[in-house]
Amino acid sequence: MNRVxxxxxxxxxxxxxxxxxxHASHPxxxxxxxxxxxxxxxxxxQARLSAISSIVRFEKRxxxxxxxxxxxxxxxxxxxxxxSFSVDPDGSERINTFLFAGDLLGLSEEGRFTNSAQAITAxxxxxxxxxxxxxxLHREAELEFHVxxxxxxxxxxxxxxAILISRRDALAKIAIFLQMLEQLQAGRGESTNEIHLAMxxxxxxxxxxxxxxxxxxxxxxxxxxxxxxxxNRQHIKIRDRAAFDxxxxxxxxxxxxxxx
Amino acid sequence: MNRVxxxxxxxxxxxxxxxxxxHASHPxxxxxxxxxxxxxxxxxxQARLSAISSIVRFEKRxxxxxxxxxxxxxxxxxxxxxxSFSVDPDGSERINTFLFAGDLLGLSEEGRFTNSAQAITAxxxxxxxxxxxxxxLHREAELEFHVxxxxxxxxxxxxxxAILISRRDALAKIAIFLQMLEQLQAGRGESTNEIHLAMxxxxxxxxxxxxxxxxxxxxxxxxxxxxxxxxNRQHIKIRDRAAFDxxxxxxxxxxxxxxx
DNA sequence: CACAGTAATTGATCCGGATCAAAGATTGTG
DNA sequence: CACAATCTTTGATCCGGATCAATTACTGTG
Numbered sequence: 001m002n003r004v005x006x007x008x009x010x011x012x013x014x015x016x017x018x019x020x021x022x023h024a025s026h027p028x029x030x031x032x033x034x035x036x037x038x039x040x041x042x043x044x045x046q047a048r049l050s051a052i053s054s055i056v057r058f059e060k061r062x063x064x065x066x067x068x069x070x071x072x073x074x075x076x077x078x079x080x081x082x083x084s085f086s087v088d089p090d091g092s093e094r095i096n097t098f099l100f101a102g103d104l105l106g107l108s109e110e111g112r113f114t115n116s117a118q119a120i121t122a123x124x125x126x127x128x129x130x131x132x133x134x135x136x137l138h139r140e141a142e143l144e145f146h147v148x149x150x151x152x153x154x155x156x157x158x159x160x161x162a163i164l165i166s167r168r169d170a171l172a173k174i175a176i177f178l179q180m181l182e183q184l185q186a187g188r189g190e191s192t193n194e195i196h197l198a199m200x201x202x203x204x205x206x207x208x209x210x211x212x213x214x215x216x217x218x219x220x221x222x223x224x225x226x227x228x229x230x231x232n233r234q235h236i237k238i239r240d241r242a243a244f245d246x247x248x249x250x251x252x253x254x255x256x257x258x259x260x
Numbered sequence: 261m262n263r264v265x266x267x268x269x270x271x272x273x274x275x276x277x278x279x280x281x282x283h284a285s286h287p288x289x290x291x292x293x294x295x296x297x298x299x300x301x302x303x304x305x306q307a308r309l310s311a312i313s314s315i316v317r318f319e320k321r322x323x324x325x326x327x328x329x330x331x332x333x334x335x336x337x338x339x340x341x342x343x344s345f346s347v348d349p350d351g352s353e354r355i356n357t358f359l360f361a362g363d364l365l366g367l368s369e370e371g372r373f374t375n376s377a378q379a380i381t382a383x384x385x386x387x388x389x390x391x392x393x394x395x396x397l398h399r400e401a402e403l404e405f406h407v408x409x410x411x412x413x414x415x416x417x418x419x420x421x422a423i424l425i426s427r428r429d430a431l432a433k434i435a436i437f438l439q440m441l442e443q444l445q446a447g448r449g450e451s452t453n454e455i456h457l458a459m460x461x462x463x464x465x466x467x468x469x470x471x472x473x474x475x476x477x478x479x480x481x482x483x484x485x486x487x488x489x490x491x492n493r494q495h496i497k498i499r500d501r502a503a504f505d506x507x508x509x510x511x512x513x514x515x516x517x518x519x520x
Numbered sequence: 521c522a523c524a525g526t527a528a529t530t531g532a533t534c535c536g537g538a539t540c541a542a543a544g545a546t547t548g549t550g
Numbered sequence: 551c552a553c554a555a556t557c558t559t560t561g562a563t564c565c566g567g568a569t570c571a572a573t574t575a576c577t578g579t580g
Contacts (some may be wrong), residue, residue, distance in 0.1 A: 096419050114416060138402070138405060139401070140401075141397075142398070144401060144405060148397075155415050156367060156374060158418040158419060158422065159418060162421055163346075165425045
C-alpha cells in the first residue's frame with residue numbers, strides 16, 4: 001500500500017468506463033462451478049459508485065498491500081490478475097485466491113488486511129476508500145445486496161478451493177485448476193479455446209497445494225496422455241475433453257455411472 | 261428438508277429468545293482467528309426479524325437439507341452443532357464446515373443448496389423463508405450490512421479452513437483444529453477449560469482432510485507427548501500450552517522468533 | 521449387567537508426492 | 551544476438567499418510 005498510482009487522480013468519470021463496477025451474482029440464482037451468472041448494477045448505481053471511487057493502476061509484480069497493514073481502501077479489479085496470499089513465518093507462501101476482473105479485493109479483520117496482494121499482470125482497479133464506501137453502503141440498500149451476492153459468490157469459490165486442495169492426487173488437482181480457469185475465462189467472455197495461465201508453475205502449486213515439481217510432473221503426464229496440449233508456458237489447450245472432465249470431476253468410480 | 265419440526269409453529273414471539281438472531285462481526289473490526297468479536301442487532305431489528313422467522317428443532321443426526329434441493333429457507337443456528345458437507349459420487353464425504361450457535365446455514369446456487377446439512381447434536385434454529393427474508397433484506401439497510409459482516413466472517417473462516425487442509429502433517433492439522441474449536445467455544449462464552457468435540461473422529465478427518473487412522477494416530481501422539489489429554493472421546497484438555505501453540509501456529513522455523 | 525452395535529485404535533504394507541540437486545528451456549535486456 | 555536471470559523439467563531418494571484388516575474400547579439398551 002505504498003504508492004497508489006492513481007490514473008487521473010481525482011477524476012470523477014473514468015475516461016472509458018473500464019469495466020462495470022461490482023459485477024456480482026445472485027446468491028440464489030447462479031451458474032456453473034467457478035463461473036457465475038453475473039448481475040450488474042444499473043447505470044445509476046454505477047455512477048454513484050464511481051463518484052466515490054478512483055481508478056488506479058498497478059504494474060506487473062507490484063505489491064498492492066501486505067497482510068497486517070491497516071485497510072484504507074478496497075478494490076474492484078477492472079482488468080488483470082492479482083494473487084491474494086499469505087506468508088508463513090518460515091517464508092513459504094500460500095495463495096488463497098487468484099482475482100480477476102470483477103473480483104473484490106481487500107478482505108480484512110481488525111481493520112487490517114488478512115492477506116497480501118500482488119499484481120501478477122498489469123492491473124487496473126476501482127479503488128474505494130473504505131470510509132466513503134461504508135457510508136455509501138448504508139444509504140444504498142440495493143448496493144448492499146449486491147455486495148452480499150458478491151460475497152456469497154466468493155464464499156462458494158473458497159469452498160471449492162478447499163475441495164480442490166483436499167484432493168490427494170496431483171493430476172486431479174491440476175485438472176480441476178485448469179477447469180476453474182477455463183470457466184472463469186468463459187464467464188468473463190474471453191475466448192475459451194485456449195486456457196491462459198497468468199501465473200507461473202510455482203504459484204499454481206501454491207494455490208492447489210502441490211510442490212513445484214509435482215505441478216510440473218502433472219502437466220507432463222496430462223500432455224503425455226494427450227489430455228491437454230501445452231502450447232507454451234502460458235497457454236493450454238484441452239485435447240481430450242472427456243478424459244479431462246473425468247479427471248476434474250470427483251467421480252473416480254465407474255459404478256457411479258449407474259448408481260443414483 | 262423433509263419435515264420441519266416447527267416449535268409452536270407460526271408463533272411470532274419465541275417463548276424465551278433462544279439466542280440472538282444474526283450474530284455478526286464487523287468486517288473491519290474483528291477478533292481472533294476462528295473467533296470473531298460479535299456485534300449484535302438491536303432489539304428493534306431482532307423483533308422484526310423474528311416476525312418473519314420461526315424456531316425449529318432438529319434431532320441428533322437428522323438431515324436438515326440435502327445438496328441440490330431447492331432452497332426454501334435458510335437457518336440461523338440457535339444451539340447445537342451442524343455439519344455442512346458434500347458427497348462425491350464415489351460416496352465419500354467432505355465436510356466443508358461445522359456450524360455452531362450464531363452461524364448461518366444455507367449457502368446455495370441456482371436456487372439449490374450447494375451442501376447437505378446434518379445435525380450432529382440436537383439443534384434449534386431460526387428459520388427464515390427466503391422469499392420473506394429477501395423482501396425484508398431490501399428494506400433494512402442495517403440488516404443487510406449485518407449479513408455482509410456475517411459473510412465476511414464466514415469467508416475468512418473458509419480461508420483458514422483451506423490453510424488447515426493444505427497443511428501436510430497430521431499433527432499440525434489436528435492441533436489447528438483443536439485450537440479452532442477452543443476459540444469458537446470461547447467466542448460463544450462457553451468454558452474454555454476443556455475442548456468439546458461434538459463430532460466423531462471420522463468427521464474430524466472429513467473436515468481436516470485426513471483418514472480416520474491418521475486422525476487417531478495424531479491424537480495418540482499428541483497425548484503421548486503430553487501436549488493434550490484425551491479425557492474421553494468428546495473431551496480434550498490442553499496439557500502443554502506452549503507445545504500446542506507451537507504445533508498449531510505456522511512457525512516451524514526457530515529463526516522466526518527473531519525475524520521481523 | 522451382559523450384549524450388540526458402533527466408534528476408535530493399532531498394525532503392516534504400499535505409494536504418491538516432498539525434497540534436493542542438477543540440467544534444460546524461455547524471456548528479457550543490453 | 552548473446553548473456554543473464556528466471557522459470558521449468560527431470561531424476562533419485564525418502565517419508566508420511568492412505569489403505570485394509572483385525573482388535574479393542576465405548577455406549578446405549580433391554
